[in-house]
Amino acid sequence: MARPTPSLTLALLQARESAMDFFRPHLNRNNVTEQQWRVIRILWQSDNQTLESYQLAERACILRPSLTGVLLRLEQSGLVSRWKPETDQRRLCVTLTPEGNALFDSMKGEMMRQYQRIQQHLGPEKYRTLMSLLDEVQQLDPKE
Numbered sequence: 001m002a003r004p005t006p007s008l009t010l011a012l013l014q015a016r017e018s019a020m021d022f023f024r025p026h027l028n029r030n031n032v033t034e035q036q037w038r039v040i041r042i043l044w045q046s047d048n049q050t051l052e053s054y055q056l057a058e059r060a061c062i063l064r065p066s067l068t069g070v071l072l073r074l075e076q077s078g079l080v081s082r083w084k085p086e087t088d089q090r091r092l093c094v095t096l097t098p099e100g101n102a103l104f105d106s107m108k109g110e111m112m113r114q115y116q117r118i119q120q121h122l123g124p125e126k127y128r129t130l131m132s133l134l135d136e137v138q139q140l141d142p143k144e
């Protein structure tokens with residue numbers, strides 16, 4: 001019987017865990033979970049720092065039911081604000097607060113240093129190749 005091919009999905013998960021080992025200590029020192037950091041970073045990176053909850057869930061790779069709890073804790077911490085537009089109460093918008101911006105600003109330097117450490121371990125060419133390959137995987141259409 002032929003051996004099964006290595007699992008791409010398992011390899012991606014294991015690589016993610018290895019990469020997160022660089023960032024977890026800084027997140028823990030700031031009492032921020034990985035999911036909370038993804039939300040803060042994505043809001044910070046968005047043009048007007050406001051997104052609808054479904055957009056945030058999609059970009060942060062967090063299921064909508066889980067995102068509800070993440071947003072509740074971030075709101076209780078004063079890092080995000082949630083609101084419904086008067087014109088459409090079905091929509092839920094999320095905005096990074098000044099406190100959320102301040103937290104991002106205070107954490108981004110160390111987070112960038114960790115990215116640089118990963119790049120140093122891999123080397124610039126391998127890092128660019130890795131990022132390019134990951135982008136290609138993200139663009140794959142399973143329906144084709």
